[in-house]
Each structure stands twice: as C-alpha cells, then as structure tokens.
Amino acid sequence: MSRLPPLPWLQAFETAARTLSFTAAGQELGVTQAAISQRVRLLEDRLGQKLFVRHPRSLGLTPAGQAWLPCLQDAFTRLVEGTDEVFGGASEAPVTLRTTPVIQQNWLALRLPAFQRDCPDIALRLVSALWPDDFGPEGADIEIRYGRGDWPGMEAVSLGDDAMLPVCAPSLAQAIRAPTDLAGHTLLHAVGFAAGWPSWLERFGPAGLESRCAALTCDSQVMTLALAAQGAGVALTHQRLAEGRGDLVAPLSLALPTAERFWLVRPTRGEARSDTVRLWEWLVASLDEEAA
Template sequence: MSALPPLAWLQAFEAAARTLSFTAAGQELGVTQAAISQRVRLLEDRLGQKLFVRHPRSLSLTPAGQSWLPSLQDGFTRLAEGTREVFGETDEAPVTLRTTPVVQQNWLAPRLGAFRREYPEVALRLVSAIWPDDFGPEGADIEIRYGQGRWSGMEAVSLGSDTMLPVCAPALAERITRPADLAEHTLLHAVGFEVGWPTWLEAAGVPALASRRAPLICDTQTMTLSLAALGEGIALTHRRLVEHRDDLVAALDWEVESDEAFWLVRPARAPARPEAALLWEWLKRRLAMGRS
C-alpha cells in the first residue's frame, strides 16, 4: 500500500481486537459502537481482508487479524516512546480541557477567571468538541461531557441534575404566556439531545402543537442560543447554560427533567499530571460548594 490507513481506523481495530467488542471499543475511545463498526469495515475494505469473524453476540479475530494485531500494538508503543524521546515528558504542557462550545461559553468561561486568579502558574488549553465522536481519552487531561456518565475507563463526576426549558430574548418573552403561544414563533432545534422539543411539548400538554413557523435546526446549541438572543425564535436548553446570561430569559417557567447531564471526566487508568489534578480538584470543590 502507498499509505497507511487513517489512525482512527487503526485505533478502532486495536481496541476492538483487544476487547473483542465493538461496544467496549467505542466506550474506550469515546465513540459509538456504530462508529467503531464503520471504521473497522472501512479498514477491512482498504486492506482487502476481513479482520473479524462477526458472530451473533460476539467477535473473534480472523487469522489475518490475529497476525496483524501484535505488530499494530508494537507500532503504537514505539510511536509513544519515540514521542517521549524527542519531545520529552509533557509535564510542562498546558492542561487541556475539552468540551462543547456552548459549555465553554456559558458554563466554563464565567468560572475560569477565579481559577486563574488562584493558580496563575497553570497554563490552560481549551479544545472544542461538537459531536460525540470528538470526545475520547486521547489529547485531553479533562473533559466535560454530556450523557449518562457511563464511559468505560473514565472517572466521571456529575455536575448535577439539570432541566431543559425554553428560552428567548426578553422582548419576545413578553408575548408568550402559555405553551400554545409557541405556535406563533420559530422553534430552534439543536440535534443530539435526548430531551428535545417533542419531549418538552408533550410534557407541557401540547404534543400536537401546530406551529405556524417552520422549525430551524442547528448542529450546535451555541447557534440556537445565539439566534434566540437575537429574537429569531425559541431555543430549548439547559438551565445551567443560561444562568449567567442577561440576553436570554425563560419563555415559559416550565422545565423538563433529563436522564442526560453534564459530567466532569478524565481517564481513570493513568495518574493525572499535578497541574491537571489541580484543575480537577478545583472544579470538584466548586461543585461541592453548590456553584455548579
């Protein structure tokens, strides 16, 4: 072959081969079972050979997969060792915290100033993740993830239960007094959340709301909140994400509980660097003090 397959495909195969489970591999790498299956299938297509025998409830390696796995694992080990030899240990590297843009802007930003004043010597690097596949143990010391808190190989601390409520610009809220009034406004949808507008409308007693405006669907909650603040519609969001904003108010005081929540997450298998441990413990203290 003229070029190696993409690293994500190789990581998917190595994790699935080691655990003999696409589901476990997905949990380890922070992606879905379907994403692992797709990457392995693409890898098999690239190599021209099957790597797994797919049984109804299990996996096993083909002879080709068994033969290739040790070489691949050895390659990952040598790559890590070579990186350390050339660039040294990463103890002085910035502490990397990865989360979604909406959490960065609406939850993290109001709190970082206090941490910086308390620990001015700690360098921080913030990294954005938009889709679930963007998350994973590689490349980040700490993450703030959204979900149910079940990630294999990860230590997770809940930021607390949360509710979803409709928000909009203050001027727009003055024209909304009951759920049926939402039919006159654009509903702003953010994909990827278990609790969305259908769930909220059913809880509010208007499951068959006949909206006179076409919905607007965005791939990030940051965009729905920006549009809502501009008066372009009603966004459904978590209360904690708008607690520090004065350009958005509750359109209706009607909240819906969600089984999903925000979690402070870090890899459990390796000791944290001192600087990363400082940030982790500081964030945990803030949660314990009720400043979530």
C-alpha cells in the same frame, strides 16, 4: 505504497483486540462501532490475513492477531516515549479540555478566570466538540460530555441535575405569559438532545400548539441561544446554561426534567499527568462548592 497501514486502522485493531469488542473500541476512540469494523476489515485486507474470529455474540483473536498485538502495543509505547524524549515530555504539554461550544461559552467561561488565578502555572487548551463522535479519550485529557454518564472506561462526575426550559429576549418575554402565548412565535430547535420542544410541548402545551408555531432548526445550542437573544424566537435550553445571562430570560417557569445532563469525564485507563489531576480536582471542588 507504504507497507505500514494507516494509524487509525492500527488504533482500531489495538483497541478492539484489547477490549474484544468493536462497540467498546468505538466508544473509547470516539467513533461508531461500524467505523471500527470497517477499519479492521480494511486492515485485514491490507495484511492479507484475518485478525479476529467473529462469533454471533463475541469476538476473538486469530493466532495472527494474538501474535501481532504485543508488537503493536510495544510500538505505541515506544512512540509515546520517543515523543516525550524529543519534545520535552508530556508534563510540559497543555492540559486539553474538550466540550461543546455552548458549555465553553455559558459554563466554562464563568469559571476559568478563577482557575487561572488559582493555578497560573497550568497551561490549558480548549477544544470544541459538537457531535457524539467528536468525543472520546483520544486527544483530550478531560471532557465535559452530555448524556447519561454511562461511558465504559470513563470516570464521570455530574455537573448537577438539569432541566429544559424556554428562554427568549426580554422584549419578547413580555408577550409570553402561558404556553398558549407561544403560538405565532418561532421555536428554535437544537438537534442532538433527547428532550426538545416536542417533549416540552407534550408536557406543558395544549394539543396542536406546535403546528401554530414557526420552526427553525440549528445544529447547536450556541446558535439557538444567539438567535433567541436577538429576538428571533424562543429557544429551549438547559436551565444551568441560561443562568447568569442578561440577554435571555425565562418567560415561563415550566422546566422539563431530563435524564440526560452534562458530565465532567476523564479516562480511567492510564496514569494522568499531575496538571490534569489538578484541573480535575479543581473543577470537582468547584462543583461541590456550588452544590453546597
């Protein structure tokens, strides 16, 4: 067995030691606090020594942890430098942009052709993420996340105010003139959003309406919108994602405001590459133009 512990364990220790918080380390690495705690415990078991002093409301380093942290950070730095030297440097690598599939299809796809015309020399790599744990600065230069924009160690620019509204195929919309007309139709639910059909129905629908509707739950908005476009039901989606789609219409102009929205996000730690800065500035400028 190799004496070198697995890299995720080492990353968990370095990040937790630097932030002195398992919660902050989990947010930075895009995993849960419990995952960081587990990795650190496995690392301590492998090394045979405690690395942290765990207090009820704080975290500290043991003498062993204090002594080992600079060595580990130096090793990570040397690994980055060696990778750049052998493989041509980070400047030649594509800029990685990570976001959900629904944003890629319904927001980015409408804007990237213009970016490619304006910046043809920048290589771009798109990465899909679905669940909150899929996100994090590790492995991505820029992200578009969904939430409240309060991620530690991250700069966040809002894509704009948003609201949730029902959408369906044009053929289905003809029979939906009021919330009560949803009775008998299938409501397409996408998990992972604070504002969903229950919130919308509580605000706009009469009591008991949800029980008079069939339900189909999907793990992404991509699938709910695809089903809605095929006439399989009514989806509840973000207003900005429904704009510009010819296969979907909003039969009811009843939009539910939500505190959550989409955000353009990048890490504040470390110096960003020039191509990453150019993509960030282009996206921010496009948002400003749209807002104007």
